[in-house]
Amino acid sequence: MLELPEVEVLRKELEKEVAGKRIKDVEVRSPGVVRPFHRNRPDFTKALEGRKVEAVRRRGRMLFLDLGEGATWIIDPGEGGSLHRETAAEELAEDTHLAVRFTIGGALHLSEAAEEPTIRTGIVPTEGAEEAAGIGPDAIDLLDDNPTWMEFGRFLAAANKPLKLLLVDQQIVAGLGPVYSDEILWEAGLRHDHPSAQLSTQEIRRLYRATQEVIVAAMKAAGSSLDDAEAESMIDDDGEVAEHLRVYGRDGLPCPRCRRPIKRTRLRKGVYTYHCEQCMI
Numbered sequence: 064m065l066e067l068p069e070v071e072v073l074r075k076e077l078e079k080e081v082a083g084k085r086i087k088d089v090e091v092r093s094p095g096v097v098r099p100f101h102r103n104r105p106d107f108t109k110a111l112e113g114r115k116v117e118a119v120r121r122r123g124r125m126l127f128l129d130l131g132e133g134a135t136w137i138i139d140p141g142e143g144g145s146l147h148r149e150t151a152a153e154e155l156a157e158d159t160h161l162a163v164r165f166t167i168g169g170a171l172h173l174s175e176a177a178e179e180p181t182i183r184t185g186i187v188p189t190e191g192a193e194e195a196a197g198i199g200p201d202a203i204d205l206l207d208d209n210p211t212w213m214e215f216g217r218f219l220a221a222a223n224k225p226l227k228l229l230l231v232d233q234q235i236v237a238g239l240g241p242v243y244s245d246e247i248l249w250e251a252g253l254r255h256d257h258p259s260a261q262l263s264t265q266e267i268r269r270l271y272r273a274t275q276e277v278i279v280a281a282m283k284a285a286g287s288s289l290d291d292a293e294a295e296s297m298i299d300d301d302g303e304v305a306e307h308l309r310v311y312g313r314d315g316l317p318c319p320r321c322r323r324p325i326k327r328t329r330l331r332k333g334v335y336t337y338h339c340e341q342c343m344i
């Protein structure tokens with residue numbers, strides 16, 4: 064699953080590659096990807112063809128491509144979606160659900176290797192695009208909003224939730240998911256169930272610094288390009304965990320700080336945490 068750092072890298076690539084380009088034609092293979100934004104495929108195609116991409120924005124893990132005249136194209140990468148650039152003549156791969164071709168050549172393919180893709184895309188009014196994409200009006204984006212540590216502290220106190228559940232809640236913190244929530248907590252040395260309203264000043268500062276360090280390091284690691292067609296996977300087919308990760312996917316391996324084995328704990332249905340019992344308090 065792409066999280067904020069990878070989507071930000073993608074946004075920068077898209078800005079370079081597609082901003083200023085006009086869309087020639089659109090091919091939707093899986094009708095499900097344009098719902099709930101559109102009733103059917105022609106409705107989406109008609110809204111997108113002939114439009115020009117003016118700017119590429121990001122909020123949380125959602126992409127917003129502004130088309131001018133009050134319209135915005137939302138791309139939600141879902142659980143395992145990826146975007147890649149192709150030549151206009153390139154045939155659609157098996158797992159490609161949407162292809163968008165540009166008038167001056169080149170195309171963008173949206174893919175996901177899944178029986179039922181979770182990618183969602185649609186054209187919505189620019190005003191209210193974030194709500195349409197399911198981003199809570201009060202959710203903080205730690206990169207975009209760039210809060211001070213004191214603002215972050217007030218935010219944590221007001222949210223008053225166990226830290227891990229807070230970090231993955233898209234209505235509270237937009238863009239973080241299973242991977243970087245664990246990485247941030249490990250970096251900060253704070254337990255997943257530590258209540259966010261009960262952090263000392265020092266702990267708030269540690270958590271604040273950890274969010275910044277982990278996001279920046281992940282963006283560096285993600286520094287891939289749209290030509291690299293593979294979805295960013297944190298654990299590859301051989302079970303090798305991406306090098307920049309310290310705890311995620313590393314259960315049983317020694318904690319890089321205290322050498323105790325890393326544990327994987329289920330917090331609730333579908334939510335797991337990789338953590339160290341020794342050095343996270």
Ligand SMILES: [Zn+2]
Pocket residue numbers: 318319320321322323339340341342343
């Ligand atoms: Zn440890």
